[in-house]
Amino acid sequence: MYGMIHRGIRSMVQDKLGEDAWFALEQKIGIGPTELLTGMVYDDTMTIAIISEAAARLNLTTSESLFEFGRYWIEYASRGSLASAMDLTGHDLVSFISNLDRLHLSVGMAMPGSRLPNFNVVLSEPGFLKVEYHSQRTGLENFVSGLFYGLIERFGLIGEVAIADSATCNAVFEIRYKDGHA
Template identity: 45%
Template sequence: MYGMIHRGLRDMMIERVGPEGWAELEQHLQVGPAEFISLNLYDDELTIRMIASAAAKLEIGTATMMRDFGRSWVQFAERGSFGSMLSFTGRTLGEFIGNLDRLHQAVIVAMPQARVPSFVLVEDHGQRMVVDYRSDRAGLEPFVVGLFEGLLDRFGLRGSVLEIGEVPGGARFEITIEGP
């Protein structure tokens, strides 16, 4: 994946374990600045290895790690050069999810080799939404749960995210918003 993803992971980890903890992790992974160039493309194997080592460092499972990373990714993206793009993507959660593919199409302009996912808002009942996620990668569903949780945070909403089934090439998620 592009180095921007690695930078997001590094930010999250420095927040959790501090700069010294992160330095230990870099040493363990045998990575340095060369692995964190935003517009460089790296093998997915490296990204997955970083996530697995970060999980071990935090003493949490890989799925929990991916979910936490998804949630913090939204904040990371808000702070970065794509932050303003997020504001154009939607003023409500439903509108935002409906425009996610457009957001990633804009990402491809800067990162032409990105293999981006696809999201389809299948149902939007206001308090309950159903979204289909498709990707040519496998196993990223916990990351998607965290990303939707990050979007709930972004819109100041409380709610829950559940993976409710499979669709060809991906998975179906249900987002339930609590409260008025």
């Protein structure tokens, strides 16, 4: 995966458990600043090792940790160096998810060798979205679910995300939502 993802995981661990917990994680799995370079592409096994160790420290399963990190990522990206890209991607849930591929295209141009997923909104009705997710990576559906929940929160909505169908490197998500202020 990418250094920016590693930096996001670091931030989540530090926010929830403190700086010492992150330092202990680094020591246990043998990583340091060179694994946190934002624009670098790293082997997925390193990212999964970081997520797994973070999960253990947070008393979560790896799947739960992926989900929580997905939710966290939206807030993290919104306040960091990706803030302007996040703002330009969409001003509501439907437009944001519809424009994810454009966001990933700009990220991909800055990071040669990246393998970014594709998202396709196949059905959009008031309060409901059906989204196809395609990736060269396997096992990230919980992360994507967390991302969708994070986006629901970003736009002041309440909702639910379900995986309607799942196959290797592909999934169909159903997102039901309503205004959180009503």
